[in-house]
Structure formats: structure tokens, C-alpha cells
Amino acid sequence: MPPSLPATPEPGVRSLQRAIDVLALFDERHPTRTVRDVVDGTGLPKTTAVRLLATLEGRGLVSRVAETTYSCGPALLRWVRLAEQMWQVSPAARAEMRGLVDRCGETVNVYVRQGLDRVCVAQEEGTATVRSVVPVGVPLPLGRGATAKVLLAGAPPGLLDELAGGDPGLDPAARAALVREVDAVRSGGWAVSHGERELGASAVAAPLAGADGRVLAALSVSGPTSRFTDERVPGYVEAVRAAAQAISRVGLGPVGAFL
Known part of the structure; x- marks a missing residue:
């Protein structure tokens, strides 16, 4: 011991x-x-x-x-160059991300889980003048947002309890709601959020899986909530899931070694 x-x-x-x-x-x-x-x-x-x-x-x-x-x-x-080399996604994955931007017009991100945080490791900015951009490499809350739910859906058992203990914003009711949403991601294969991490920002996310079926990362499109309407969200879901499946087939690239 x-x-x-x-x-x-x-x-x-x-x-x-x-x-x-x-x-x-x-x-x-x-x-x-x-x-x-x-x-x-x-x-x-x-x-x-x-x-x-x-x-x-x-x-x-x-x-x-x-x-x-x-x-x-x-x-x-030298550490910046090394991190960029080791944590980059493959050219094929990057091409799929750019294709998703072309299809949806919104910013596309790849997130990975690091402990009780999620971190964006790759980003392709949307084409609209007003768009959602997150800092690459900066830890964000794992208990809020569509990508967080996707990552939690593939997380080890017990991590939700650990997360609830370390996040004062997750009271029992919020934790119960998060558990239900994570279960829905496991069965449906996608998640959507509106204003959970930042007021006025929305996202649709789907899992990026490894060859063994494990959830390695999350792919998302994000932008102003005003554009994530009931009419548009189903199209975003279809596009994100298709791109996520394509990236899962070609592989994430060097970053996959850490996941």
C-alpha cells in the first residue's frame, strides 16, 4: 500500500x-x-x-x-512546442473539424477530460462575426456544458460523486439532474446545453471514441444561444455526430496517446 x-x-x-x-x-x-x-x-x-x-x-x-x-x-x-506537438489532433481530424465549421458556421472544439476539468485541445473558429471562442488549454468546469456531459458519460464510476464533492455549484438537485443528463448521453450519443457555463452560449456535443469503444474526447459546435434554436439544433446534432464518427474512424492523432 x-x-x-x-x-x-x-x-x-x-x-x-x-x-x-x-x-x-x-x-x-x-x-x-x-x-x-x-x-x-x-x-x-x-x-x-x-x-x-x-x-x-x-x-x-x-x-x-x-x-x-x-x-x-x-x-x-521549448515546452510550448513540445506540448503542441504531443497534444495536437491529426490532419484528418482537423479536416473533419473544418468541414463541420463549413456545415454549421459555428466554432468547433475538441475537449478532453483532465481530472475534474475539461480542456479544449483543438479549435476551429466559426465563420460568423459573433462567435463562441474558448481559450485552448485552459481548464473549464466538468459539471457544466454539453461537452462536460459527453466526457462524464465515458468517465470512470464514482467520478460524479467526486465532482459533486468538489463543486459547490452542484447541490443534490443539480447533481441528480446532471446524472440524468449523463445517462441520456450514454443512450442517445449526444448532448446539448444552453447557458450552463456562460450565459448566452450554447453547444451541441458528441463523443469521440477509440478503437475499443471508450470515450476519449468530445467534439462540439458552440455559439450564441440565439442561433441554437429548436429548428437548428437537430441539424447541428446530425452534423456533429457524423463528424464525431468520422474522426473516431480516422483517429484523433498524437493526443490520443494521453487518453
Whole structure:
């Protein structure tokens, strides 16, 4: 039996967690961060934040762009390229995604489950001026949205209970409703959601299966709820399921090795 983990992280692990928390503050909307941003965003004392930034700068993981302002460093580029190489979908899968955009006009995403989160690993933007776009690689809630239900339909037994315990938004009634919806996905092979993760956004999703029949990922089209009408949704369902079956046949590509 493996030894139990310590109640509090060891100093080295705690330092690593803090460094990751600092790096997580940088994103497309916040390409630079000041020392004050890091203090406010992590809750760390200023002296600790300054030491962490200095260590990260020394390793090339952040770079100073002004006296107290930092951005991501060049050392991250090799990990970015490696992640893109390993987590990309196959050209054939990408072609099916683009075909789905042409058919529906909406943004197409491939999501995978990572623990109690779902992460978009591939995206083809829709053609409409107003469209739904999610950040690739950023964890999103697993308890909300059409793709979440598809991924939960293929998740191990007991994960719903674990999810409910870690999501304060899932009260007993919400959890019961989610269980019913996940069961419906297992029998019907698709899911639809309106405004569950973000007000005004809707999605239709279907499972991407491996050769053994396991649900590896979820394929979705998403866009403004105003376009996901009762008249249009059945066509979206048909198109998404057809594309999902085609991608399941040709394979997801390198990303499949992690699923």
C-alpha cells in the first residue's frame, strides 16, 4: 500500500506550487504582470513574490520588461512546442473539424477530460462575426456544458460523486439532474446545453471514441444561444455526430496517446 501524502506539502513542493501559481497568472489577457499583481493574485508576501520572480527569471521562465513588470520567458518556448506537438489532433481530424465549421458556421472544439476539468485541445473558429471562442488549454468546469456531459458519460464510476464533492455549484438537485443528463448521453450519443457555463452560449456535443469503444474526447459546435434554436439544433446534432464518427474512424492523432 503506498504511503499516505503528508498533510502539508514539503518546503520544496510548496515552493514549486507557488511558482506554478505565479506562472498561471499570465494569460492572453494578461501577458505582463507586476509584482503587485503577483502579490494580489497569489496572496504571497511581497518578499516571497520577489524571490520567486527572481528564481523564475534566472531560469528563463519569466522575463523582466520593466523594473517591476514581468512576462513569460523564452525558456517556455521549448515546452510550448513540445506540448503542441504531443497534444495536437491529426490532419484528418482537423479536416473533419473544418468541414463541420463549413456545415454549421459555428466554432468547433475538441475537449478532453483532465481530472475534474475539461480542456479544449483543438479549435476551429466559426465563420460568423459573433462567435463562441474558448481559450485552448485552459481548464473549464466538468459539471457544466454539453461537452462536460459527453466526457462524464465515458468517465470512470464514482467520478460524479467526486465532482459533486468538489463543486459547490452542484447541490443534490443539480447533481441528480446532471446524472440524468449523463445517462441520456450514454443512450442517445449526444448532448446539448444552453447557458450552463456562460450565459448566452450554447453547444451541441458528441463523443469521440477509440478503437475499443471508450470515450476519449468530445467534439462540439458552440455559439450564441440565439442561433441554437429548436429548428437548428437537430441539424447541428446530425452534423456533429457524423463528424464525431468520422474522426473516431480516422483517429484523433498524437493526443490520443494521453487518453
